[in-house]
Amino acid sequence: MYGNAHGVALNFHESLHWYHMAAEQDFTIALSNLGFMYDHRQGFPADSQKALTYYSKAAKKGDENAKRNRELIEARIAKQQSIKH
Numbered sequence: 001m002y003g004n005a006h007g008v009a010l011n012f013h014e015s016l017h018w019y020h021m022a023a024e025q026d027f028t029i030a031l032s033n034l035g036f037m038y039d040h041r042q043g044f045p046a047d048s049q050k051a052l053t054y055y056s057k058a059a060k061k062g063d064e065n066a067k068r069n070r071e072l073i074e075a076r077i078a079k080q081q082s083i084k085h
Contacts (some may be wrong), residue, residue, distance in 0.1 A: 012037070012042045012043025012044070013043055013044075015037070015042075015043070016034070016037060016042075016043065016044070019033050019034045019037065020034065023054070023057075026061075028058050028061040028062070028063050028066075029058075029063075031054050031055075031057045031058035031061070031063070031066070032054070032055065032058035032063045032065060032066040032069075034050075034051075034054040035050075035051045035052070035053075035054035035055035035058060035066060035069060035070075036051070036069065037051075038050040038051035038054065039051035039055075039069065039073060048073055048076065048077060051069075051073055052070060052073045052074070052077070054066075055067075055069045055070035055073065056070055
């Protein structure tokens with residue numbers, strides 16, 4: 001709701017709060033959406049490690065989008081690490 005302004009003003013911090021609450025209850029879509037928020041800097045700096053954690057949890061629960069997004073982050077992290085060496 002808050003993350004895409006459905007019926008309320010856009011508020012990424014509020015969205016983050018509610019997704020964390022739902023993720024604590026192990027809701028797959030909340031886990032995947034948290035991964036997306038951390039991956040795409042929605043309201044705060046990007047955090048690839050947090051995004052990877054949430055995508056991985058959602059992927060283990062069968063979320064196909066989370067699986068693809070996890071693979072993209074893993075490839076991006078591997079590329080960044082190879083550039084550093």
